Amino acid sequence: xxxxxxxxxxxxxxxxxxxxxxxxxxxxxxxxxxxxxxxxxxxxxxxxxxxxxxxxxxxxxxxxxxxxxxxxxxxxxxxxxxxxxxxxxxxxxxxxxxxxxxxxxxxxxxxxxxxxxxxxxxxxxxxxxxxxxxxxxxxxxxxxxxxxxxxxxxxxxxxxxxxxxxxxxxxxxxxxxxxxxxxxxxxxxxxxxxxxxxxxxxxxxxxxxxxxxxxxxxxxxxxxxxxxxxxxxxxxxxxxxxxxxxxxxxxxxxxxxxxxxxxxxxxxxxxxxxxxxxxxxxxxxxxxxxxxxxxxxxxxxxxxxxxxxxxxxxxxxxxxxxxxxxxxxxxxxxxxxxxxxxxxxxxxxxxxxxxxxxxxxxxxxxxxxxxxxxxxxxxxxxxxxxxxxxxxxxxxxxxxxxxxxxxxxxxxxxxxxxxxxxxxxxxxxxxxxxxxxxxxxxxxxxxxxxxxxxxxxxx
Amino acid sequence: xxxxxxxxxxxxxxxxxxxxxxxxxxxxxxxxxxxxxxxxxxxxxxxxxxxxxxxxxxxxxxxxxxxxxxxxxxxxxxxxxxxxxxxxxxxxxxxxxxxxxxxxxxxxxxxxxxxxxxxxxxxxxxxxxxxxxxxxxxxxxxxxxxxxxxxxxxxxxxxxxxxxxxxxxxxxxxxxxxxxxxxxxxxxxxxxxxxxxxxxxxxxxxxxxxxxxxxxxxxxxxxxxxxxxxxxxxxxxxxxxxxxxxxxxxxxxxxxxxxxxxxxxxxxxxxxxxxxxxxxxxxxxxxxxxxxxxxxxxxxxxxxxxxxxxxxxxxxxxxxxxxxxxxxxxxxxxxxxxxxxxxxxxxxxxxxxxxxxxxxxxxxxxxxxxxxxxxxxxxxxxxxxxxxxxxxxxxxxxxxxxxxxxxxxxxxxxxxxxxxxxxxxxxxxxxxxxxxxxxxxxxxxxxxxxxxxxxxxxx
Numbered sequence: 001x002x003x004x005x006x007x008x009x010x011x012x013x014x015x016x017x018x019x020x021x022x023x024x025x026x027x028x029x030x031x032x033x034x035x036x037x038x039x040x041x042x043x044x045x046x047x048x049x050x051x052x053x054x055x056x057x058x059x060x061x062x063x064x065x066x067x068x069x070x071x072x073x074x075x076x077x078x079x080x081x082x083x084x085x086x087x088x089x090x091x092x093x094x095x096x097x098x099x100x101x102x103x104x105x106x107x108x109x110x111x112x113x114x115x116x117x118x119x120x121x122x123x124x125x126x127x128x129x130x131x132x133x134x135x136x137x138x139x140x141x142x143x144x145x146x147x148x149x150x151x152x153x154x155x156x157x158x159x160x161x162x163x164x165x166x167x168x169x170x171x172x173x174x175x176x177x178x179x180x181x182x183x184x185x186x187x188x189x190x191x192x193x194x195x196x197x198x199x200x201x202x203x204x205x206x207x208x209x210x211x212x213x214x215x216x217x218x219x220x221x222x223x224x225x226x227x228x229x230x231x232x233x234x235x236x237x238x239x240x241x242x243x244x245x246x247x248x249x250x251x252x253x254x255x256x257x258x259x260x261x262x263x264x265x266x267x268x269x270x271x272x273x274x275x276x277x278x279x280x281x282x283x284x285x286x287x288x289x290x291x292x293x294x295x296x297x298x299x300x301x302x303x304x305x306x307x308x309x310x311x312x313x314x315x316x317x318x319x320x321x322x323x324x325x326x327x328x329x330x331x332x333x334x335x336x337x338x339x340x341x342x343x344x345x346x347x348x349x350x351x352x353x354x355x356x357x358x359x360x361x362x363x364x365x366x367x368x369x370x371x372x373x374x375x376x377x378x379x380x381x382x383x384x385x386x387x388x389x390x391x392x393x394x395x396x397x398x399x400x401x402x403x404x405x406x407x408x409x410x411x412x413x414x415x416x417x418x419x420x421x422x423x424x425x426x427x428x429x430x431x432x433x434x435x436x437x438x439x440x441x442x443x444x445x446x447x448x449x450x451x452x453x454x455x456x457x458x459x
Numbered sequence: 460x461x462x463x464x465x466x467x468x469x470x471x472x473x474x475x476x477x478x479x480x481x482x483x484x485x486x487x488x489x490x491x492x493x494x495x496x497x498x499x500x501x502x503x504x505x506x507x508x509x510x511x512x513x514x515x516x517x518x519x520x521x522x523x524x525x526x527x528x529x530x531x532x533x534x535x536x537x538x539x540x541x542x543x544x545x546x547x548x549x550x551x552x553x554x555x556x557x558x559x560x561x562x563x564x565x566x567x568x569x570x571x572x573x574x575x576x577x578x579x580x581x582x583x584x585x586x587x588x589x590x591x592x593x594x595x596x597x598x599x600x601x602x603x604x605x606x607x608x609x610x611x612x613x614x615x616x617x618x619x620x621x622x623x624x625x626x627x628x629x630x631x632x633x634x635x636x637x638x639x640x641x642x643x644x645x646x647x648x649x650x651x652x653x654x655x656x657x658x659x660x661x662x663x664x665x666x667x668x669x670x671x672x673x674x675x676x677x678x679x680x681x682x683x684x685x686x687x688x689x690x691x692x693x694x695x696x697x698x699x700x701x702x703x704x705x706x707x708x709x710x711x712x713x714x715x716x717x718x719x720x721x722x723x724x725x726x727x728x729x730x731x732x733x734x735x736x737x738x739x740x741x742x743x744x745x746x747x748x749x750x751x752x753x754x755x756x757x758x759x760x761x762x763x764x765x766x767x768x769x770x771x772x773x774x775x776x777x778x779x780x781x782x783x784x785x786x787x788x789x790x791x792x793x794x795x796x797x798x799x800x801x802x803x804x805x806x807x808x809x810x811x812x813x814x815x816x817x818x819x820x821x822x823x824x825x826x827x828x829x830x831x832x833x834x835x836x837x838x839x840x841x842x843x844x845x846x847x848x849x850x851x852x853x854x855x856x857x858x859x860x861x862x863x864x865x866x867x868x869x870x871x872x873x874x875x876x877x878x879x880x881x882x883x884x885x886x887x888x889x890x891x892x893x894x895x896x897x898x899x900x901x902x903x904x905x906x907x908x909x910x911x912x913x914x915x916x917x918x
Contacts, residue, residue, distance in 0.1 A: 045610055045887040064521040067886050071654035081656040083617055084610040084887075103618030136888050151504055151543040158542055159562030195530035197540040427526050428504040428543075429595050 012037050013341055016097055016107040018087055018275065020047045020070040022326035023113030023307030030334025032077040034341065039105060041097075043086045045069050048136055051323055051397055054176065056139035058183040059147060059427070063136045087114075090279055092300060109302050109337050112275060112289075113330060116308035116321050119269035119286070126247040130266040133176055140429070142265060146184060147428045149262040150192060150201055157198035166204040169252055169261035171244050172268030173210030174217065175365040178227060180265055181206045182368040185234040190369070206235065209242040209254060211268070216373070218320060218363065223373040226385035230367040244268075270321060272309050279303075284311045288321075293355030295333055301340070304333035314358045325358050332356045364393045471496050472800055475556055475566040477546055477734065479506045479529040481785035482572030482766030489793025491536040493800065498564060500556075502545045504528050507595055510782060510856055513635065515598035517642040518606060518886070522595045546573075549738055551759060568761050568796050571734060571748075572789060575767035575780050578728035578745070585706040589725040592635055599888070601724060605643060606887045608721040609651060609660055616657035625663040628711055628720035630703050631727030632669030633676065634824040637686060639724055640665045641827040644693040649828070665694065668701040668713060670727070675824065675832070677779060682832040685844035689826040703727075729780060731768050738762075743770045747780075752814030754792055760799070763792035773817045784817050791815045823852045 020042035046067040055061040074080045089098035097105040118132040156163035170181045188204035246253035272287030281297035288311035295304045307326030319325045343349045364374035374389035376382040479501035505526040514520040533539045548557035556564040577591040615622040629640045647663035705712035731746030740756035747770035754763045766785030771778045778784045802808045823833035833848035835841040
């Protein structure tokens with residue numbers, strides 16, 4: 001081998017990982033053992049355990065219990081650096097990533113795992129009126145609105161003898177929508193029952209509006225039915241084939257029908273991270289990058305797409321954008337990169353013909369505090385519902401939390417809140433405004449003016 | 460007694476308590492045992508344990524660990540209702556409180572305990588540049604800025620080979636300023652030491668700027684000296700007789716001298732809640748209502764002012780605006796109201812000549828994670844410093860937390876973070892902007908536009 005070539009071969013390769021979610025973190029952890037330099041980039045400083053975000057949204061857990069700084073997770077691996085920055089462009093021929101600050105990152109291998117975000121089906125103005133649930137900020141905003149609705153109703157009742165109906169509308173009947181709806185009902189009927197003097201939180205009505213003929217489309221019909229039964233038992237009503245045509249402060253429109261809503265939540269659509277289109281490769285309707293069996297886009301064996309951003313098919317069906325596939329794809333990409341690098345170093349290329357295969361262990365969704373549905377595929381096939389499914393969900397989710405401390409802390413917090421119906425994390429922080437709530441205007445007082453200046457209200 | 464008079468005497472009296480801090484909560488708990496109807500009003504839904512706010516600001520504890528919904532604290536008392544509302548005016552002759560929503564609350568007795576807020580000495584435009592520490596929102600904003608400064612420095616170093624100096628300036632050398640400064644130093648030198656690859660957080664410089672000749676003016680000279688030594692040992696520098704003449708993004712001015720600051724924090728002045736002036740009684744220079752020995756303003760034995768809002772003197776010195784006096788005043792007001800009501804019912808007026816007396820048990824402030832100063836007045840007189848003072852501080856503060864669950868949870872969280880130097884609650888939520896940080900502008904990408912619409916950034 002010529003000296004230059006030897007030098008190139010012996011130089012440490014650099015892997016750039018975009019995204020600190022399940023895909024990116026698992027990729028980084030897999031790569032850490034290899035003789036590589038890794039740079040992980042994320043717009044936020046923390047990794048969020050998204051499956052438990054709804055627990056933050058309903059004020060049972062605090063943000064810090066389900067999120068951890070990325071630096072902490074990767075702290076012990078000296079060959080991994082973490083950059084808090086945002087990607088604004090790619091130059092795949094030059095193997096470079098362009099960052100918002102103007103800097104550029106060169107890579108030998110690139111893993112793009114920036115996930116998905118909300119889709120309002122083109123009606124982006126609905127975002128402010130109907131928050132979704134993907135980030136800590138989303139969760140605390142939902143928390144703020146839900147808790148505020150009860151506070152404002154109590155106040156209205158005390159001061160004016162009446163209050164707008166406590167109607168909560170969840171648009172979307174997939175797992176997120178079902179979990180949110182069940183949890184709102186719990187909060188209202190159980191946790192907050194004794195807190196108010198003028199309203200009965202138990203009168204809160206929760207309604208799921210689902211556009212297709214069934215909630216939980218990814219689940220088999222028997223589990224869909226069980227879920228609907230359990231939701232009804234919790235006081236949650238379900239409307240299927242209900243297409244929301246408009247979202248306004250205080251109500252939504254289903255066709256010509258107006259449905260009043262003190263709080264409206266969005267769980268109806270996701271689209272891929274915009275980095276999908278920015279990469280320049282073919283994408284599907286949702287913006288997911290179409291990849292081959294090695295998770296590579298066409299013509300680029302050095303680029304891997306993992307998680308919600310990837311369009312991967314298994315047995316003719318698209319792999320869903322949930323946590324398990326993202327984790328597995330990240331681990332696979334790391335392993336494959338390891339094999340490619342080994343081949344460059346003269347190994348015989350063992351395992352390079354091994355494609356990505358999704359190992360579906362099953363899926364589950366909670367319904368309130370005592371029930372769930374679970375579609376189990378491993379270690380055996382089964383459909384569970386009710387309390388056994390809920391216990392399984394608890395165990396599985398707690399143990400998949402990244403980071404030992406979080407597991408113990410979350411379990412304890414949960415156990416306490418569950419057993420004692422205690423107040424969890426029911427803090428309202430930030431503004432006391434709820435779009436669409438008809439509150440009579442009062443003149444701004446001196447008090448308000450001075451306080452506005454003195455206390456920053458951002459959180 | 461005439462029938463009408465019997466009726467009036469036998470009607471349940473209504474007490475309105477304004478403020479859900481130490482004064483208001485303790486007053487409400489004291490009143491709960493009496494045959495009265497109590498309404499507690501606060502602009503927020505939660506009570507905040509202010510002495511531990513700096514732990515949230517420095518990302519060791521989460522907001523929910525030091526704050527609790529007021530409804531929860533008072534849940535078991537059926538004669539107490541909680542209203543989340545804001546007071547905009549008083550009519551003391553008619554015995555009425557005017558609320559922001561336009562409603563009015565009538566009272567037989569009124570307890571005003573709305574505390575204090577930041578004073579920027581007239582320069583309210585400094586509030587945005589130098590946040591203070593009085594509320595959960597304040598604490599998480601400080602947290603955001605401090606953590607962000609390290610993240611941005613790491614990024615600048617990685618991308619451009621240099622970074623602005625990590626200078627943290629705390630304006631004000633009282634207990635709050637000292638605790639913040641010591642904690643920033645801890646975070647930088649200990650907790651985050653292994654998190655970064657390009658910067659050494661230990662190079663962060665923390666400086667206290669105090670306008671008077673000494674820090675910790677309320678403490679005796681020997682403890683002031685110990686505190687200064689301990690701060691210096693932590694790498695915190697102290698400038699006394701330093702009057703800040705201007706606060707700008709990225710620096711402050713002391714006279715003609717410019718001091719660069721990545722993050723500037725305000726711990727220099729408080730003023731009474733604006734309700735003090737709104738009441739219409741004589742106030743002192745800071746807006747505190749001047750009260751007599753029964754905590755009543757002139758001519759109104761049915762109105763009590765408690766906590767930071769009250770100007771009360773004991774042995775010729777004004778009682779400081781800290782937690783202990785507020786709690787004691789609240790309890791006293793409740794007891795006195797009980798005696799007044801009993802007298803109306805025909806009792807002989809026992810105890811009505813008993814004035815408020817502040818029982819000073821002492822004061823303490825932490826300095827970093829291993830040291831503190833403690834001025835102990837009960838059960839004996841002593842000046843402690845170093846580790847023994849710190850342990851005392853720990854025990855006292857944990858056990859004064861309102862609410863059993865919080866005590867255990869906070870202790871555990873603390874113990875873990877302390878012993879393992881773990882990541883605590885180091886989440887950056889909300890925007891990634893830091894006023895004054897010179898970041899090169901990049902054109903807004905499609906990515907950014909879509910994400911701005913889809914994800915609300917409030918928290």
